[in-house]
Amino acid sequence: MAQPSPIAAARRNSELGLVVMAAGITAVAYVLAALGKNSEMPATVVPFLIALLGLLIAAHVAVRWMAGGADATLLPLAVLLNGVGYVMIARLNDERAAKQTTWTFIAIVAFVLTLIIVQRPPDLARYKWTFLFVGVGSLMLPLVPGIGSSVGGARIWVSVGPVNIQPGEFAKIALALFFAAYLAEKRELIAAGTGRIGPLRIPELRYVLPITGAWAFAVAVMVAEKDLGSALLFFTLFTVMMWVATERALFLLIGIGLFAGAAVVAYNLFEVVRTRVAVMIDPWSQYEGKGYQAAQSAFAFANGGTAGTGLGMGSPNKIPAASTDYIFAAIGEEMGLVGATGVLIAFLLIIGAGMRVAIRAERPFEKLLAAGLTTIMGMQAFIITAGVLRVIPLTGITLPFMSYGGSSLLANYVLLALLLRVSDSVARRSGEVPDSLTFNERMMARRLRRAEKKMARA
Amino acid sequence: MNKRIRRLTGTLMALYLVVFLALNFTQVARKEALNDNPLNNRQTIRDFNRPRGPIVTADGQVIARSVPTPDGQFKYQREYPQGLLFSNVTGYYSYSFGATQVEKVAGDVLMGDTPAQKAEGLFGGADNSGSVVLTLRSDLQKVVADALGGREGSVVVMDPTTGAVLAMYSFPTYDANQMASHDFAAVEDVADFLNNYPGKPLLANTYQERYMPGSSFKIITTGIALENGIISLERSWANETEWLPPQTTDPIQNYGGRECGGSMAQVFYRSCNIPFAQMAVELGPELMVQGTRAWGIGEPIPFDLPNPASSNFENSGGDPIDFANNLPLLAIGGFGQANDAMVPLHMCMVAGTVANGGRMMQPYTIQSYLDHDGNVLQRTNPQVWKTPISPATAATLNGLMQQVVNTGTGTQMQLANGIQAAAKTGTAQLNGPGEPERSHAWIVGFAPAEAPRYAIAVMLKGTNDEISAGTGGRLAGPVAKTVLDYLFSTEN
Numbered sequence: 031m032a033q034p035s036p037i038a039a040a041r042r043n044s045e046l047g048l049v050v051m052a053a054g055i056t057a058v059a060y061v062l063a064a065l066g067k068n069s070e071m072p073a074t075v076v077p078f079l080i081a082l083l084g085l086l087i088a089a090h091v092a093v094r095w096m097a098g099g100a101d102a103t104l105l106p107l108a109v110l111l112n113g114v115g116y117v118m119i120a121r122l123n124d125e126r127a128a129k130q131t132t133w134t135f136i137a138i139v140a141f142v143l144t145l146i147i148v149q150r151p152p153d154l155a156r157y158k159w160t161f162l163f164v165g166v167g168s169l170m171l172p173l174v175p176g177i178g179s180s181v182g183g184a185r186i187w188v189s190v191g192p193v194n195i196q197p198g199e200f201a202k203i204a205l206a207l208f209f210a211a212y213l214a215e216k217r218e219l220i221a222a223g224t225g226r227i228g229p230l231r232i233p234e235l236r237y238v239l240p241i242t243g244a245w246a247f248a249v250a251v252m253v254a255e256k257d258l259g260s261a262l263l264f265f266t267l268f269t270v271m272m273w274v275a276t277e278r279a280l281f282l283l284i285g286i287g288l289f290a291g292a293a294v295v296a297y298n299l300f301e302v303v304r305t306r307v308a309v310m311i312d313p314w315s316q317y318e319g320k321g322y323q324a325a326q327s328a329f330a331f332a333n334g335g336t337a338g339t340g341l342g343m344g345s346p347n348k349i350p351a352a353s354t355d356y357i358f359a360a361i362g363e364e365m366g367l368v369g370a371t372g373v374l375i376a377f378l379l380i381i382g383a384g385m386r387v388a389i390r391a392e393r394p395f396e397k398l399l400a401a402g403l404t405t406i407m408g409m410q411a412f413i414i415t416a417g418v419l420r421v422i423p424l425t426g427i428t429l430p431f432m433s434y435g436g437s438s439l440l441a442n443y444v445l446l447a448l449l450l451r452v453s454d455s456v457a458r459r460s461g462e463v464p465d466s467l468t469f470n471e472r473m474m475a476r477r478l479r480r481a482e483k484k485m486a487r488a
Numbered sequence: 489m490n491k492r493i494r495r496l497t498g499t500l501m502a503l504y505l506v507v508f509l510a511l512n513f514t515q516v517a518r519k520e521a522l523n524d525n526p527l528n529n530r531q532t533i534r535d536f537n538r539p540r541g542p543i544v545t546a547d548g549q550v551i552a553r554s555v556p557t558p559d560g561q562f563k564y565q566r567e568y569p570q571g572l573l574f575s576n577v578t579g580y581y582s583y584s585f586g587a588t589q590v591e592k593v594a595g596d597v598l599m600g601d602t603p604a605q606k607a608e609g610l611f612g613g614a615d616n617s618g619s620v621v622l623t624l625r626s627d628l629q630k631v632v633a634d635a636l637g638g639r640e641g642s643v644v645v646m647d648p649t650t651g652a653v654l655a656m657y658s659f660p661t662y663d664a665n666q667m668a669s670h671d672f673a674a675v676e677d678v679a680d681f682l683n684n685y686p687g688k689p690l691l692a693n694t695y696q697e698r699y700m701p702g703s704s705f706k707i708i709t710t711g712i713a714l715e716n717g718i719i720s721l722e723r724s725w726a727n728e729t730e731w732l733p734p735q736t737t738d739p740i741q742n743y744g745g746r747e748c749g750g751s752m753a754q755v756f757y758r759s760c761n762i763p764f765a766q767m768a769v770e771l772g773p774e775l776m777v778q779g780t781r782a783w784g785i786g787e788p789i790p791f792d793l794p795n796p797a798s799s800n801f802e803n804s805g806g807d808p809i810d811f812a813n814n815l816p817l818l819a820i821g822g823f824g825q826a827n828d829a830m831v832p833l834h835m836c837m838v839a840g841t842v843a844n845g846g847r848m849m850q851p852y853t854i855q856s857y858l859d860h861d862g863n864v865l866q867r868t869n870p871q872v873w874k875t876p877i878s879p880a881t882a883a884t885l886n887g888l889m890q891q892v893v894n895t896g897t898g899t900q901m902q903l904a905n906g907i908q909a910a911a912k913t914g915t916a917q918l919n920g921p922g923e924p925e926r927s928h929a930w931i932v933g934f935a936p937a938e939a940p941r942y943a944i945a946v947m948l949k950g951t952n953d954e955i956s957a958g959t960g961g962r963l964a965g966p967v968a969k970t971v972l973d974y975l976f977s978t979e980n
Contacts, residue, residue, distance in 0.1 A: 270496055273492060273496075274489050274493055274496060275489065277491075314525075314527070317527050325527060328514055328518075328522055329522055329523075329525070329527075329528040329530050331511070331514040331515045332514065332515065332518065332519045332520075332521075332523050332528075332530075333523065333528075333530040333534065334515060335515055335519050336515065339534060343537065344530070345530050345533045345534070348530070362514075362515060366515070367512065367515045367516060370511055370515070371508060371511065374504055374507060374508055374511070377504065378504050381497065381500050381501070381504075382497070385493055385494075385496070385497040388493050389490050389493050394489070397489055397493070398489075401489075401493050401496065405500070408500045412500070412503045412507065416503070416506065416507050416510070419511060419514060420510070421506060421507065421510045
């Protein structure tokens with residue numbers, strides 16, 4: 031546990047205040063949605079409020095104990111998005127709301143466990159090859175006959191008994207960890223480059239092969255699973271991390287070039303890509319078929335207008351995937367431009383806070399990890415909101431913290447815990463909060479002292 | 489690396505700016521276009537979950553209202569407490585078929601969607617639904633429906649000095665409750681049935697249909713002839729059984745082939761055909777067409793309810809008739825046969841014009857729009873639509889029409905308590921030579937003749953033998969008398 035520190039105390043008190051506010055907003059939204067839908071107070075409001083506050087306070091206390099110097103805004107922002115998303119899911123589908131409640135509980139437990147297990151970020155770097163193996167392995171799980179299954183065309187599910195999970199959500203984090211660790215170690219060697227093609231310095235093959243190999247394999251698996259949204263996200267993550275780590279625009283250009291090439295190939299190779307592009311351009315002519323969902327989404331946004339219809343008073347149920355891919359449209363309908371912009375601002379603030387951690391970090395691994403994790407979060411929210419608004423073709427991925435889905439929620443809370451862990455580490459390194467021993471370190475110190483005593487007696 | 493991370497952050501923010509712009513484009517800029525997209529029924533669903541204000545008659549009866557349905561598919565169900573009686577006036581508010589009549593034109597006020605109402609209930613939190621007060625009287629409407637007694641036809645009663653419609657009823661009609669039901673399959677069946685029913689019950693026959701007017705049209709012909717100075721009260725016509733107009737060998741006969749003639753007053757109250765055929769031919773195609781246009785024939789009636797029909801004189805099957813080379817048609821048109829077609833509401837306005845010293849008022853059914861607190865948002869001000877005849881001509885016609893009631897074809901309309909009425913009957917012969925008799929029975933008029941307060945048009949459709957065998961005076965006259973007697977009985 032951290033030593034008493036004025037900065038840590040101030041940050042944690044701000045966080046507590048903001049978390050309580052987020053809980054308050056969620057509770058009010060929950061009541062409004064029930065009133066809007068059924069014109070009566072929800073019977074479950076008191077237990078709901080108690081459970082909500084209990085969970086959030088538990089998360090907050092874990093941060094206070096184990097990451098006292100961490101950024102004060104990340105947890106409240108995530109909690110706010112989670113809360114508003116939950117209200118929308120509950121308003122759309124009772125059965126899903128019950129499941130999402132369980133998953134939220136599990137996710138917060140995972141959040142706390144992550145903070146407990148990962149006490150010092152550099153520890154993570156030591157396991158980079160494990161993360162690569164875990165990442166690629168879990169990515170391939172859905173392809174295993176018997177346990178893997180397809181939903182809506184993408185083979186990204188694994189069923190174990192009654193539990194269905196999307197291992198790809200966790201693979202993203204594992205691979206980001208691998209990239210950050212590998213690049214932190216080898217970035218100068220890759221950047222320097224000893225070979226040459228014409229005027230271009232190119233890195234030695236043995237340094238880039240592991241990382242590009244891992245990347246190419248992961249993207250290939252995602253494409254094979256028809257999980258194009260994740261492939262796009264992962265592609266961006268890799269390109270961005272290579273660029274940030276090596277500080278060479280060459281990798282950015284290669285990334286963009288490869289993306290353009292891949293887009294053309296995918297367009298010609300996959301029917302689903304052609305359909306999505308056609309729907310993005312004109313959903314109306316295919317209203318009875320593939321364009322229905324996109325058209326309903328546009329109607330939902332328009333119905334909401336500036337102020338929204340009010341929670342529980344729109345018709346977001348007309349969008350088939352309203353609680354998953356299209357939850358942003360459901361929010362746009364019932365909470366209007368104001369509410370949807372609020373969601374975008376929350377994600378922007380998360381990006382801002384995450385990137386601030388990356389900039390202030392001194393160690394390359396922490397820098398790259400924070401930048402990578404923030405990019406995952408920021409890009410994922412962009413890809414799905416832009417897809418829903420037909421700025422880019424829709425690719426079915428979740429809106430972090432908001433969409434219905436246990437794997438996504440769990441993975442994002444783990445991601446958040448890692449980001450907070452890096453943030454706390456940065457605060458300790460910069461001397462903002464005392465760099466006291468972690469729980470594990472104290473245990474180890476005690477063992478050492480005992481050993482010394484034994485030696486002295488002997 | 490920090491420089492790259494800052495650029496990355498900037499790029500991500502730019503991407504979010506794009507999303508924000510797209511959000512504004514969809515939610516604000518294209519809002520109306522998307523809401524109006526025919527594929528979009530969200531506005532409808534939203535409206536069915538919002539309170540919608542009542543439609544109220546001039547005497548305070550609620551004839552359309554929304555009642556909360558806690559367990560229903562939508563939060564409110566539209567109800568029409570008077571059933572059949574006002575359905576062709578209120579129209580219906582149906583999920584599948586949209587809104588008609590008052591429900592349609594007053595939709596924004598009823599939903600609280602006019603700018604003034606929206607400004608009051610900003611952000612749509614509170615119930616700001618408005619209401620509509622009609623000019624129609626529910627007691628009168630009931631008397632009218634009873635007087636028609638299940639026979640097919642239309643009755644319109646209005647105040648000739650303002651154009652306010654006091655009663656407007658046609659049969660067959662329908663029950664708006666059935667169209668507003670939330671059992672969509674049942675509504676579908678009802679609509680199917682009503683659309684295939686011969687009398688077009690979903691249409692307000694009073695103003696959305698037109699019928700051959702027969703002799704009631706002679707008011708118009710006489711008016712035109714008087715205005716153009718080709719006749720006067722001193723004019724008289726020989727007793728004749730038939731007359732051969734130019735360009736034909738087929739003579740024109742009087743009603744029932746009788747011998748008919750006499751003074752202007754006599755030919756009017758006896759309703760001879762030949763004098764009016766001769767008037768039309770004497771006026772000639774140009775003056776006759778101009779004259780009918782001055783009465784508003786050929787134009788949609790400027791009504792405050794949707795899709796009013798227009799009456800017809802100069803067209804046949806949508807094309808102008810070449811009267812100059814077809815004078816017999818002009819002659820027959822002069823006494824309300826052949827291609828003449830009049831909207832019942834329009835005939836009421838024709839009688840009203842005579843009653844109102846030559847000024848034809850714009851008809852209206854909506855007295856005022858009220859906001860949720862009962863404040864007046866908008867009130868209808870009476871307006872003159874046409875002035876086809878001078879006050880002097882109106883006075884002459886008034887006198888002629890009084891004699892129709894006193895000694896002519898309209899004696900059935902003599903009112904109780906010595907109140908002087910004025911009227912013109914019409915029996916429109918629909919059948920060709922040799923076919924079974926089919927005729928519409930009309931009477932149009934007003935009372936009291938000296939200072940008219942009510943104008944009325946009654947039309948019984950010639951759909952059965954009983955009506956076809958009768959005349960306008962004998963069949964429609966008693967309906968008009970019942971209604972006017974009732975009106976005067978309620979004045980004290």
